[in-house]
Amino acid sequence: xxxxxxxxxxxxxxxxxxxxxxxxxxxxxxVSADSRLVYRGMDIGTxxxxxxxxxxxxxxxxxxxxxxxxFTLAEYQPLAYSTIAGIHARGNMPxxxxxxxxxxxxxxEGLSIPRVKPNLERRTELERVDAALLxxxxxxxxxxxxxxxDPKNKRRIIRAIEVTExxxxxxxxxxxxxxxxxxxxxIGLTMPRDQLYERINARVDQMxxxxxxxxxxxxxxxxxxxDLSSMSGLGYRQIAAYLHGKTSRDEAIxxxxxxxxxxxxxxxxxxRLNDPRIQWFDVNAPxxxxxxxxxxxxxxxxxxxxxxxx
Numbered sequence: 394x395x396x397x398x399x400x401x402x403x404x405x406x407x408x409x410x411x412x413x414x415x416x417x418x419x420x421x422x423x424v425s426a427d428s429r430l431v432y433r434g435m436d437i438g439t440x441x442x443x444x445x446x447x448x449x450x451x452x453x454x455x456x457x458x459x460x461x462x463x464f465t466l467a468e469y470q471p472l473a474y475s476t477i478a479g480i481h482a483r484g485n486m487p488x489x490x491x492x493x494x495x496x497x498x499x500x501x502e503g504l505s506i507p508r509v510k511p512n513l514e515r516r517t518e519l520e521r522v523d524a525a526l527l528x529x530x531x532x533x534x535x536x537x538x539x540x541x542x543d544p545k546n547k548r549r550i551i552r553a554i555e556v557t558e559x560x561x562x563x564x565x566x567x568x569x570x571x572x573x574x575x576x577x578x579x580i581g582l583t584m585p586r587d588q589l590y591e592r593i594n595a596r597v598d599q600m601x602x603x604x605x606x607x608x609x610x611x612x613x614x615x616x617x618x619x620d621l622s623s624m625s626g627l628g629y630r631q632i633a634a635y636l637h638g639k640t641s642r643d644e645a646i647x648x649x650x651x652x653x654x655x656x657x658x659x660x661x662x663x664x665r666l667n668d669p670r671i672q673w674f675d676v677n678a679p680x681x682x683x684x685x686x687x688x689x690x691x692x693x694x695x696x697x698x699x700x701x702x703x
Contacts, residue, residue, distance in 0.1 A: 395481045396695045397575040398688060399426075399489040399501060402582035403660040404627075404653060405593045407676050409442055411582065412490040414681065415688060416450035422480045423452045424473060426491030426500065429626045431457040431464050434612060437605045438628030440596070453480075460612060460623040465552075467506040470499045474573065486692070494663025495549075501579075503571040507564060509556045519551045520620065530554060535563035543659045548622050576698070578691040580684060581664055581671040586657075588677070593653045597628075601646060606632055627653050 398415070400408050412423050425431075429439040433456045442452055453476045458464045473489075473496075480487040489500055498504050519527060524547040531550050532539040538553045556564045584592075609632040617624060619633035628649060635645035666673060672687055674680040 394574050394576050394695075394698070395477075396578070396692065397477060397487050397489060397501075398578045398580065398691070399497065400580050400582065401497060401664045401671065402492065403589065403657040403664070404492050405440075405596045405657075406582045406584060406589060408490050408492065408582055409440070409446070411580075411681070411684065412488045413442075413446055413450045415685070416486075416488055418685065419486050419688060419692065420484070421450060421486040421488045422483075423450055424476050424480070424487050424489050424500075425452060425454040426473070426489050426493055426496040428469075428493040428496055429623075430455045430491075431469070432460050432623045433458065434615075435460060435608070435623065435626075435629070437600050437603055437608045438626065438632075440600075460617045461621055463511055463622070465506075465511070466495060466499055466504075467508055469496055470504070470506060473500045477575075492660050492664075494660065497663070501572070501575075501577055503573050505567070505569040505571060507556045507560060507567040509559045512555055512559060515555055515558070516551055519554060520547075524550065527551065527554065531557075534558075535565050537565035538563060538568075541565075545655075546659075548625055576691075576695050577670075578688065579668075579671040580687065581666075581668075581673040582676050583666065583673055584676050589657060590654050593657070594650050597646060597650050597653065600628065606636070606642075609633055610636055627656060 400412050402408055412421070415421055416423055427439070429435065430441055431454065432439070435441070441455065454469070454472060477487045489497065491497060499506065524545060527547065527550045528539065528544045531542070531553055534554060534557045538557075542549050542553060553564045556567065560567060605628055609629055612624070612629075613619065613633065613636060619630065619637065624630060624633060631645045631649040631652065634640050635642050640648070664671065674684055
């Protein structure tokens with residue numbers, strides 16, 4: 394069994410900075426578990442690691458496709474497994490880092506993903522339907538899947554309906570678990586909610602100052618429609634609405650902050666504070682030493698277990 398360290402938690406809590414620090418100390422390489430980092434040219438709104446950060450610690454599964462190219466969980470999972478295998482082969486430690494709960498679950502729990510090809514014609518039809526109506530439809534088709542999906546996540550709702558209709562079987566029945574043979578240490582980062590919200594607000598202001606509006610305008614100028622799945626992510630749909638004259642600049646920023654705070658609530662439904670598999674650390678506390686100790690102890694135990702194997 395090979396070892397894998399996962400760093401989990403809500404957006405803006407400091408996962409990337411911690412992962413880079415640990416990777417430097419433990420010969421680590423970082424495997425992204427963020428569904429938005431796969432898109433090229435979408436850097437500021439996704440808080441993509443900078444070129445300097447990527448030089449400090451190798452990063453994988455970033456900048457894989459253009460914003461108008463589809464990329465699914467079924468494509469991500471085997472890439473993640475092959476990337477982790479490559480890191481192990483180099484004698485380094487893989488750190489799975491990100492806040493996309495479904496990506497994390499696909500890797501750590503071996504979620505079986507239905508191999509149903511995208512039906513672009515059906516997707517176009519469903520895109521015209523209000524998200525609330527789509528969610529009601531999914532509740533009728535597959536209440537178990539609906540309970541696992543944010544009612545505002547139109548992209549995932551459409552995919553669940555698409556798979557269920559194509560396969561003739563609820564997607565929840567197709568998604569089985571077959572956990573990979575890893576020793577896993579799950580590290581969760583958290584902080585009091587009001588302080589996290591303040592950090593999110595400051596982060597959005599920083600993104601605006603660093604050119605998020607120009608980044609979104611550049612994508613639109615290159616012909617990337619605001620209706621693309623890639624453009625539905627936080628930062629892009631709100632700023633695109635402003636650039637298309639649907640709202641004011643200040644209102645777009647306010648909505649972006651609000652939607653990001655709401656997204657945190659959804660992330661905590663994936664990474665539960667009472668999950669016994671996760672070692673939670675409050676980033677307000679002087680916790681790096683404690684986290685480092687947990688990683689070192691985990692790796693020591695893994696080495697001992699390997700030496701004891703027949």
